[in-house]
Amino acid sequence: MDNIIKEEIIDVKEKPYAIKIQAMNGYPIHWHENITEVLMPLEDSIEVYANFEHILVKKGDFWIVNNKTIHSVKSSSKVMVAVFHIDLNYYEKYFEYIKYMFFRNNMYSEDNVIIESDNYDDDKRSSYKVRFRNLLISVLTDATSNDKIAKELTKDSIYQLVAFMVKEFDWLKFANKSNKNFSPLQLNRYHRSIKYIDENYKDKITLDDIANNEYITKNYLSHLWRNLSYFSFQERLNYERVMKSGFLLLTANMSISSISESCGFSDVKYYYLHFKRWYGCSPLEFKKRCLDFMHINLSYEDLELDNMAKIIEDYIKNIILPEYARENIWNTTELFDNYVRMKYLYKIDKITPQRPPRNVSIDILNTNNFKMIKNIPYFNWQNIDLLVNFSETSNFDFNIKIECEKINNKNFKKVVGKFLNSCIYRYSEITIAKWVFFIFYSDEMSFKRANAIGDLIESKIENAKIKYFFEV
Template sequence: DMEVVYVLEGSVILRNGYYTYNLKQGDIFILNDREMHSFQRTDEDNLVMMFQMDLTYFSRYYDSLKNNFFVTDVEDDSDESLEVLRNLLAKIMMEIIQKGYGYEHKVIESTHNLIACLLSDFQYFVMENGRFKNEMKNKGNKILAGRLNRITDYMYDNYTRKLTLSEIADREHLSIYYLSHIIKEATGLSFQDLLSYIRVEESERLLLGTNKKIGAIAEETGFSAVRYYIKHFEHWFGMHPLEYRKKYIGKIISRDIEAKYKLATPAQIESAIRKQVKGIYADYADKFKAKPVIIDIDIYDDYAEVESEPPVMSEIMERDVNKVLAEPYRKMMEMQENIISSGENYIVSTKCKYPGALDSLSILMYNFDENTGRNLRKILNRDDLLRIVRNYENEMEFLVRCTGLSGTFRIIRYRLGKESFLAKIVHEADSGARESVRENLINKLTSEGNISTGSYISSDALSVRTIFEGIGAELILIDKV
């Protein structure tokens, strides 16, 4: 799991591996997967949010998320991206505390935006004065950052065996010299030093979490000899592995050891919130078995390919027999926007004429599978449509990830679910029949779409998530405030 620590009040001492950090109000610290850590109070009271993310769940959407390395600079209070993180964490926390209607969905969606922010602004790092420091904005090269992610992913996955610079260079189709240069430029370390760091870092869990002998730990983490393990461990941790074990065993809190808090302290409340958040992810992981539909939109790349042909969906929605289903589609088409991406059951468009001035985005999504799409192209009457809508019960999850959007955005969502479409179809068929006031009201309320509004602050990437059970549609309007 990955944990985000956000100090809301007071201060706290965080020990992360060998290093100690004094976190004050407003600071955010990322505890990456596999990092062992502990907390210690200062002489003032504190209130700390500890937001734990289940990486197994979110890795369904983000490749290699478990091996990403995120760093926040706790000494840079002026970083605007930190303010974005604070807003997202506050939104998540309030949703969990208030437990309003649909709060689980809102928490998941906000977490996607949190991860998008981390991937955009907090995963590029250099080594400075013996510590990792975030420099994504200074480097400004996300292509290089992506390549470095692949390299470090591979190193974390293969550090237990003999691993060479030549092997990775071949995988990346780079010369050994250039690969060595970009690793040194990005991390301040040579390839061999970075590999040794990863091995030593991984050995800490075995050192403090097991009773294995030093020789066994050295072999298990890829060192060819115990003396090399001791040498590199002393370089990074400042002491012999056995001395480190004696000094810190039982004091570092791992993922499997519950922290010991005094009764009625804020830490207990935070622990309860953390458990609730983990439960949300577990529920969703059990419920949604189908592979999610992930739509990646790069505002600059996709805008260069504005689609001139009618969207594929038009073959279904412009048939008269499907006019009830087509209501959200017609609303979108009436805006006459530029379509920048579309598929069998989604459309993404914008009213802006060029990406530099892009301040709005429209997203339309429908839940029907390929087979249902074929049937909707062939049906001849209302009864056929009614049968399809009634019988289609598949679940579908959409995640739209937009990069290139920065600022504060208002999001309006217009949603029609299965029951709404059924009510519309039945009401249209019985429009000539006499209905009681009550029946008329029920049909009207059931057939109306659900409208919700919200806002998000984005530094570069914005994620929008929606879930359907049975036939459904959602039109989402995103506008810069």
């Protein structure tokens, strides 16, 4: 069993992340301590085995492997895979309970068969996944660049990745189908409970223990658990015990009864019951499956990042930009030129930082960003996404420019309404509430339109920041 290892990521001792591109037809069974791993195939697809799940990750998608997850990778042919390792110890100072968060970018499989990484059942989450994937590519663009300034941007981009992951890919986002807004206090209580379970799963612990630590009633905490995660406290405790038993099955020469006892189960039959619930098989069958996997001929090699720029450029042109250029509204050449121009903004800001206040703006009715085709408004979300990401990463205020002269009375509500709804959908109300809307008018007719647009913005965004300008 020596080949089933805890893999140390040496690079994160120098910086809080490690990025590599590997050519592989598979990767052996392993896990990481306090590391989150993100896998993104740059060609074809890969199969990821993570604890009890078997996931097909296609080109154009990614998979988040959680802290202390036993996992491996397999592919039918040698493919290039981007691998990101994020040091949770470092990011704990920004996100206190990040080591106890469970990140999810798809739904669970119901019957332990292979699932596809894009089987999410929520269009909004699909949009978030696209943004996260594009952030990964942005990081790779910097990491594979020969430009020193570009490489220095990587740390900022990784922070944005982590912040986005915490905000949108915490398991609680998937469990919370009612879209209730839970307070930071409630979320922290939940994550402290997970931490307590992680540290005490071997012992006989109860919901009363955690409730006493939190100075709240057992009933309140039980209700909070159900509302937040769909799992009861006992279900989550048994899940943790089963996952911990996986390490012992693969690394320790112990009997099943000894493993059961050391993981906190009072009776071995309960261990079998809960193990089968998650893995769909017995502990010994799982162990055999892993041993069989070890005998598969797997090969992998690290590729030089400095030689990968063309691969990343092709990925952008073949995967990302066609998504934005659908229906031939914008061609991929224009989009790629804009992508390069936006990346140049990062570089300029790094060399010669703008004096405060730092602002970036986009004219949403400019022909580069907006087109009206058969009375249907289309926006260039590639440009908008890049600028939003830039403003969030580089601490710029984000401004929206709306020139009333560029839109007529018949369509302005449809156009501005669609833009606002799409932004709320893509970036969240919290993000948009920080933006400033600059509305320009030049005569009495456009003045009335400006006021109507302002009313529309205020109806969508609470405490919206709006400034009106008379333009000569």
